[in-house]
Amino acid sequence: MLETLDPRCVKDAMITCPKTLSEDSSVEEVRRFFADDHVHLALIVDLNGRLLTTLERSDIPAEAAGSAKASFFGTILGRTVEPQRSLDAASAALQSTGRRRLAVVDDEGKLLGLLCRKRIGLGYCNDAGVAARAAGLAKSTRG
Template identity: 45%
Template sequence: MSERPAAPTAVDGMLRSPRIEPTGCTVAQALEILTDDHVHALLITDGDRLVSVIEREDLEAAGREDLASVHGLLAERTVPPATELEPLRRRMVAEGRRRLAVVDGDRLLGLLCLKSSGTGFCTDEGVAARARERAQGAADADPEVS
């Protein structure tokens, strides 16, 4: 009898090299980063330890010089690596949540990025391709950009 393959988990669907910011990141810096439409959550880390997950609305009443990390949350913004991916995708769609950090204890492993269509997750390859397209578009628009 052959074994049925295990269902994909959060670790299978996550970005392995998400953008992270250090604990010294201020609210002003975080707000600047969050102006990018593709950035729905900002990950604040101390080494490989996840300190805070920040969403735009967390910073609405914050002082610009405050440390951003104190305004974010971990609860309901993180999942363990073995969480089954498809039920998690359905839950994220139902909650209108686009990003969840994947953690093992307090160690950041990656980031689940739900596509705007809600049908699946962004891949490292897709994110890299989009970054190359944006860089090429900037270079095409401004010949001084190298």
């Protein structure tokens, strides 16, 4: 029995409006950002939307000062993917590194979206699901 390959590209499965932080964001701002357990990758962009770096929780040392510039601790190495890359290839890259998120960037480094593998490993998050979750959170905080 042959395994079926997914004919889609990364651009077909990415979230198109990921949350971002500015290049001046502090460590404390990123720590607050990570307070949401659904957030796994902080995307630091410049004013033109170019991805400067990414941060995972483990990138920031516990002893880092809250006022420190967060981008100092980040990297894009192994954390980006091109929109035209096959979804199967991106999935294999995520699985081999034990990650669930890749920033999607164009040839100039502009952030286009976020490829976000679901927690259970089957499929990808989408804009509608993210919006529904955000609406549910807003409703629960109004209370």
